[in-house]
Amino acid sequence: MRPPSRAAAFTQAAWPVCAVAVLAIALWYLLTATVYQGKGYLVPAPQEVAAAVAENAGVLALATLTTLKEATLGYLLAIVGGIGLAALMSQSRLLERSIYPYAVLLQTVPVVAIAPLIVLWFGYNDLSVVIISFIMSLFPIVNNTLLGLRSTSRNLTELFALHTTSRFTSFAKLQLPGALPHIIAGLRISAGLSVIGAIVGEFIIGSGNAQGGLGVQIVFAQGRMYTALLFAEVIAATLLGFLFFMVVSGIGRLLLKNWHESAIGKG
Numbered sequence: 001m002r003p004p005s006r007a008a009a010f011t012q013a014a015w016p017v018c019a020v021a022v023l024a025i026a027l028w029y030l031l032t033a034t035v036y037q038g039k040g041y042l043v044p045a046p047q048e049v050a051a052a053v054a055e056n057a058g059v060l061a062l063a064t065l066t067t068l069k070e071a072t073l074g075y076l077l078a079i080v081g082g083i084g085l086a087a088l089m090s091q092s093r094l095l096e097r098s099i100y101p102y103a104v105l106l107q108t109v110p111v112v113a114i115a116p117l118i119v120l121w122f123g124y125n126d127l128s129v130v131i132i133s134f135i136m137s138l139f140p141i142v143n144n145t146l147l148g149l150r151s152t153s154r155n156l157t158e159l160f161a162l163h164t165t166s167r168f169t170s171f172a173k174l175q176l177p178g179a180l181p182h183i184i185a186g187l188r189i190s191a192g193l194s195v196i197g198a199i200v201g202e203f204i205i206g207s208g209n210a211q212g213g214l215g216v217q218i219v220f221a222q223g224r225m226y227t228a229l230l231f232a233e234v235i236a237a238t239l240l241g242f243l244f245f246m247v248v249s250g251i252g253r254l255l256l257k258n259w260h261e262s263a264i265g266k267g
Contacts, residue, residue: 052231066242067202070130130198192245196241
């Protein structure tokens with residue numbers, strides 16, 4: 001039996017998502033036509049949100065691109081820092097015992113609590129937002145990468161040691177490839193967190209930035225009680241996080257599809 005084509009596989013995967021979206025919009029419309037009729041300041045109708053998008057398309061596009069840039073920079077820094085830190089800890093139990101508790105501590109401190117300090121130290125600018133996004137998305141990458149590097153089979157490690165004396169070669173050709181599924185899992189988690197971190201940073205910046213990203217525009221819309229635009233910006237932020245997640249998931253499937261059972265047959 002021939003496997004389904006890519007188009008058929010995509011359709012099979014996409015139709016349940018589209019069906020739920022259509023049902024959600026229909027329910028939303030029904031609620032605004034009954035329970036929330038005449039209360040657009042609380043829950044605007046879908047057509048009101050669409051009108052707000054059309055009216056503010058330029059501002060929305062620029063804000064989305066700004067948040068995308070900040071989240072991408074924070075995410076890339078988290079990838080480099082997280083994988084690098086985990087690689088160091090995987091080579092020394094002493095380093096792991098010394099550094100890992102602080103990585104956990106950084107994860108447990110509420111970002112909203114430290115964001116004002118970051119803004120105070122670095123100013124009301126994009127750098128502060130990037131740093132907050134970095135902090136938000138760092139720990140899952142560190143944790144999953146370290147878990148993957150520590151999960152290398154002892155038998156394979158001993159077998160590899162018989163053929164090479166280089167620790168770097170063993171790391172590059174055995175530990176790192178074997179940890180790739182764990183690393184990608186961490187990257188997928190952090191993809192959405194980087195967007196959340198960027199928007200939290202923009203919330204803190206508020207009116208300190210004339211244009212700003214989606215977080216800044218959400219604050220503006222809330223202050224003006226422009227609920228339809230507020231809904232549009234929340235939807236844009238959600239779709240941006242979803243896009244990040246899907247891009248990273250797609251790259252992960254490409255890297256794993258030829259050898260790891262989690263991605264084989266998924267295209």
